[in-house]
Amino acid sequence: MSSAPANRDGTDLRARAIGQSTVRAEARRFVTGAGAYVDDLPAHRLLHAAFLRSPVAHGxxxxxxxxxALRMEGVVAAYDGEALAPHCQPVRGLLAHLADMQAALQWPLARDRVRWVGEPVALVIAESRALAEDAAQAIAFEWAELPPLVDPRLALEPDAPRLHAELDSNLMFAATVATANVEQAFAQAGTVVELAMRTERVTAMALEPRGLLAQWDAAQHRLTVHMGTQVPWMMQAVFAGVLGIGCDQVRVVAADTGGSFGSKIHCYGDESAVAVAAKRLGRPVRYVADRLEAFVSDVHARGHEAVVRAAVDADGRLTAFEVDDLCGAGPFSIYPRGSVNESRHVLGLTGACYRATEYRARIRVAMQTMAIYGQYRGVGHPLACLFTEAAVDAAARQLGIDPLAFRRRNLVPDDAYPHRAPSGARFERLSLCACLDELARLMGYDRLRADQRERAADHERGAHQGVYRGIGLAVFVENSNHSSANYGRGGAPIASRDGAMVRLTQGGGIQCAVGLTDSGQGVTTAMAQIAADAVGASIVDIRVFMGDTEHTPVSGGNWGSRGTGISGEALWQAGIALRAQLVAAAAALHACSPDALELVDGTFLRRDDRACVCTLQALADAIYFRPERFPRGFQPEPAAQRHYAQTEYDGIYTNGASASWVEVDTRTGFIKVLGHWIVDDCGTVINPLLLDEQLRGAAVQGIGQALFEGCLYGNQGELRNATLADYLVPMAAEMPDIHVGHVTTPTATSALGAKGGAEAGITGALASVVNAINDALAPLGAQVLELPVTPERVLRAIGAIHDPAP
Amino acid sequence: MKPAPFVYVRAASVEHALEVLAEHGDDALVLAGGQSLVPMLNLRLVQPAVVLDINALHGLATIESHTAGGLRLGALVRHREIAVDPLVAACAPLLRAAAPWIAHPAVRHRGTLGGSLALGDPAAEWPACAVALDATIRLASRTGGERCVAAESFFHGLYRSDRRGDELLVGCDLAQASHDSVFSFRELARRHGDYAAVGLAVSACGRPGAWRTLRLVFFGIGDTPIRATACGEALAAGAGLAEARAQLEAELEPRADLWFSAQAKRHLAVHLLREAWRDLGHPDTGE
Structure with a gap:
């Protein structure tokens, strides 16, 4: 259901490449094993890094x-925090515009104290990774244990031990928002529901762990870093800051990157330490985290406790929402984005899809001795959606109203935009009702309800004993195309203006350079499609080059569903400009008016008789090799560059709806997801194939968090399941068919009209799975409000087992 | 995630392997399929002086009829071969039923029967099946020749067995299933291919209400495969499901794991007993 972009400047935009399900040309490299990830990159005189990491949470x-370690075979150097400190600068993960935020200085390696299991304590550089690991094991490390701070509630007690001497409490951030009449709304409500919810921490678990190859060129006084990253430009500034050198003395190149999901947009101490070591040693140093290190050193996310309330009046209309959220975010605030954005999404977006006008929210982020906290696909949007939609379903159930009808009655209508939520969040243009309607059609809502009723009748007759089916719905918003409102204003070196460069090659092809990266989601192909239509070239003649601070324009990078919407728009504008320049050049070459020519699929046609005047190849030949063929004084310009930033809203919200259909076996507590549906509105769809697969992949991660995943910490702050045997990532065999639909509402803030689609699939999935489970359990009067919804939790909810959990 | 340094020895013959084990004992670890050992090496959970690779000992990779009419399985038989071998299907259908529950196809093509028995993971399928089938585990050493141990006495504790450091587990013998043998294999795992949260392997001879033998073996609930003796005896004596369940609840002392409490494991064990009851041909009591 995608449509051609509505264009403001009147160019003929009958899309040819945009909107096609073009397969990824770059996929051939990956599936044939020809990818070049950090671990594949050759380097002369290469050294390898391994870390000694803290085995205790606090000491x-x-x-x-x-x-x-230094005495061992093959060891070139070893550093601890004190040895490294004179050669680097610490970071502090503060966002300057958040007045009530505090965070401690963080050095690449621990100094004096360790504050989480997995914190890097010492770095060994050796001739091979195995030798480096042997030596790291030989380091004599002794510590005096300090009390671990695991429960964020206890960490905030006034007499709790302070994690950082320089800070006066363990509170990283707190914020509140309240409308004037919220108290009254709850007091006057006919129905108030209140849910105490809890979510386990999870971590992104990209297939390829983090890694970098750092090289120092002493002659040029320059650092070059190849790394798996979503943000080469941000990392340029980060490494420059850590090393205390100029930004322009650092080159960051994004290598092929095997998944990222928000885990590769941060300043990690181990990576900084490797860069410092490479500079000190004058030899290239590679570090690739192993899976165990990934578990304890990648950012964690999504561990919250929240009490959410909703008020409904006598007419079944939602009048108010309230949420009180607590999150434990580890000992440091991750630089440069900070560890509080998840909670801020909860503050800004709980209840925001609904007409309720009254709202109160409080968020608190505590520092504790667990892994550092940061962004994971969707950041806080899935939590805001979970809290809201669980409360909405609970209210509908209490009122005896069908949850689909209840949502239709209460959603912000599609003609009410721009809309400002009670929290202050501003939405350009959403299609919440259209998405919900399309979802109901796509999933066959009435048919599934009929199936559910038949099952209930079967139970009466004695069949299907103990097996219950349920339907769960979720409506969501998801921010994309961010302005500078958060990071720019907060002082984080993350661009919100992206550039794109497009040029005609001497071979007649089109070469594009954008500062984005591709972590495997296929944005390279989406960029090629945009460039093909913008320029008027065939997609096979487009080459897209990305993610190198030396050779591409600046970009904020690939996160927050911003790549296609922001870099894509810059590329669109650059392509349109180049097209005009090339038409002018072809017109000059053939002595006609530019108005008489158009460029279609790499061929210049006369508008009147559609006759071919020349090809891009012929024009390139003339431009580069036969300049004398142009009129005297005419200098053709075969390259164009444009930049774009979205400045009208804090972000352009996308929206959608998702549904899950589950079966709960109450004899065992095991849950099977029978079906999952997503309808998403991300504006102009560039590539339906890639978009649908992104939505599916994200939905799988959401189902994973709902049912399987969780970083299980013991009460000493130790991570108990840091292997892929014990941390249950969702696997194909447990996944249902995931059906995808679209509603298309292009943003008016760009010519392309594209919003982001990378995170929508995960945003609704947690809520729709949990709602489906609780719909299934409703006949038993039971509900589960803790994620992941394990068999254990189901069995306890229905009273099948009673004894206290161990 | 690289192993600590070790000496790698590829055994050229069983005698050679036994020489190495005689010399190094517990300082040597045997590499068969490597599906557990290699991750343990890489995580440095084990740091042996010697890794003894027995993959060249093709004589240990066979499935053959035993002289007494039973089945003789070599230690190097891969899980996948057990899943598809017609002799196994005929003589020990429990093994065939259990094989697809072991991990994923890639693991099943590499992992071996002997490796699984020697490691004795309490949540793994083969140790439980071996106890349920009253299998005999064959061990060889340079000094002691070959000795046989009943599977039920082989597993001593968490990753501890009757195997001495100088011994190589060379195989496992099974008796021929009788004409009235029946079995049940049930497993609950969070994801396909995971180790069992709770599993149950049952082997019986006779008919419902009149079992000559009945061996119920749970896995994933303790330090070793756990034989539910009282419950099995009750069933053999003609007890109904309710009584068998009461016996089971009284005798099981499950150990919690990361995702399941002891209470949940006991609850699930009872559920599997109910399923196995039906599998064995008992009437559905509707309980």
Whole structure:
């Protein structure tokens, strides 16, 4: 259901490449094993890094003797925090515009104290990774244990031990918002529901762990870093800051990157330490985290406790929402984005899809001795959606209203935009009702309800004993195309203006350079489609080059569903400009008016008789090799560059709806997802195939968090399941068919009209799965409000087992 | 995630392997399929002086009829071969039923029967099946020749068995299933291919209400495969499901894991007993 972009400047935009399900040309490299990830990159005189990491959650460093490691075979150097400190700068993950935020200085390696299991304590550089690991194991490390701070509630107690001497409490951030009449709304409500919800921490678990190859060129006084990253430009500024050198003395190149999901947009101490070591040693150093390190050192996310309330009046209309959210975010705020954005999404977006005008929210983010906290696909949007939609379903159930009808009655109508939510969040243009209607049609809502009723009748007759089916709905918003409102204003070196360069090659092809990266989602192909239509070239003649600070324009990078919407728009504008320049050049070459020519599929046609005047190849030949063929004084311009930033809203919200159809076996507590549906509105669809697969992949991650995933910490702050045998990522065999539909509402803030689609699939999935489970359990009067919804939790909810959990 | 340094020895013959084990004992670890050992090496959970690779010992990779009419399985038989071998299907259908529950196809093509028995993971399928089938585990050493141990006495504790450091587990013998043998294999795992949250392997001879033998073996609930003796005896004596369940609840002391409490494991074990009851041909009591 995608449509051609509505264009403001009147160019003929009958889309040829945009909107096609073009397969990824770059996929051939990956499936044939020809990809070049960080671990594949060759380097002369390469050294390898391994880290000694803290085995305790909280302790004072008593002894740290590197000598035994330095004596070992193949070891070139070893550093602890003190050895590294004179050669680097610490970071502090504060966003300057958040007045009530505090965060401690963080050095690449721990100094004096360790504050989470997995914190890098020492770095060993050796001739091979195996030798480096052997040596790291030989380091003499002794510590005096300090009390671990695991429960964020206890960490905020006034007498809790302070995690950082420089801060006066363990509170990283707190914020509130309240409308004038919220108290009254709850007091006057006919129905108030209140749910206490809890979500386990999860982590992104990209197929390829984090890694970098850092090289220092002493002659040029320059650092070059190849890394798996979503943000080469941000990392340029980060490394420059850590090393205390100029931004332009750092080159960051995004290598092929095997998944990212928000885990590769941060300043990690281990990566900084490797860059410092490479500079000190003058030899290239590679570090690739292994899976165990990924578990304890990648950012974690989504561990919250929240009490959510909703008020409904006598007419079944939602009048107010309230949420009180607490999150434990680890000992440091991750630089440069900070560890509080998830909670801020909860504050800004709980209840925001609904007409309720009254709202109160409080968020608190505590520092504690667990892994550092950061962004994971969807950040706080899935939580805001979960809290809201669970409350909406609970209200509908209490009122005896069908949850689909209840939502239709209460959603912000599609003609009410621009709309400002009670929290202050501003929405350009949403299609919540249209998406919900399309979802109901796509999933066959009435048919599934009939199936559910038949099952209930079967139970009466004695069949299907103990097996219950349920339907769960979720409506969501998801921010994309961000302005500078958060990071730019907060002082984080993350661009919100992206550039794109497009040029005609000497071979007649079109070469594009954008500062984005591709983590495997296929944005390279989407960019090629945009360039093909903008320029008027065939997609096979487009080459897209990305993610190198030396050779591409600046970009904020690939996160927050911004790549296609922001970089794509810059590329569109650059392509339109180049097209005009090339038409002018062809017209000059053939002595006609530019108005008489158009460029279609790489061929210049006369508008009147559609006759071919020349091809891009012929024009390139003339431009580069036969300049004398142009009129005297005419200099053709075969390259164009444009930049774009979205400045009208804090972000352009996308929206959608999702549904899950589950079966709960109450004899075992096991849950089977029978079907999952998503309808998404991300504006102009560039590539339906890639978009649908992104939605599906994200939905799988959402189902994973709802049912399987969780970082299980013991009460000493130890991560108990840091392997892929014990941390249950969702696997194909457990996944249902995922059906995708679209509603298309292009943003008016760009010519392309594209919003983001990378995170929508995960945003609704948590809520729709949990709602479906609780719909299934409703006949038993039971509900589960803790994620993941494990068999254990189901069995306890229905009273099948009673004894206290261990 | 690289293993600590070790000496790699590829055994050229069983005698050679036994020489190495005689010399190094517990300082040597045997590499068969490597599906558990290699991750353990890489995580440095084990740091042996010697890794003894027995993959060249093709004589240990066979499935053959035993002289006494039973089945003789070599230690190097891969899980996948057990799943598809016609002799196994005829003589020990429980093994065939259990094989697809072991991990994923890639693991099943590499992992071996002997490796699984020697490691003795309490949540793994083969140790439980071996106990349920009253299998005999064959061990060889340079000094002691070959000795046989009943599977039920082989598993001593968490990753501890009757195998001495100088011994190589060379195979496992099974008796021929009788004409009235029946079995049940049930497993609950969060995801396809995961180790069992709770599993149950049952082997019986006779008919409902009149079992000559009945062996119920749970896995994933303790330090070893757990034989539910009282419950099995009750069933053999003609007890109904309710009584068998009461016996089971009294004798099981499940150990919690990361995702399941002891209470949940006991609840699930009872559920599997109910399923196995039906599998064995008992009437559906509707309980």
């Amino acid at each position: 004072t460093i008593v002894k740290l003797d590197l000598a035994p």
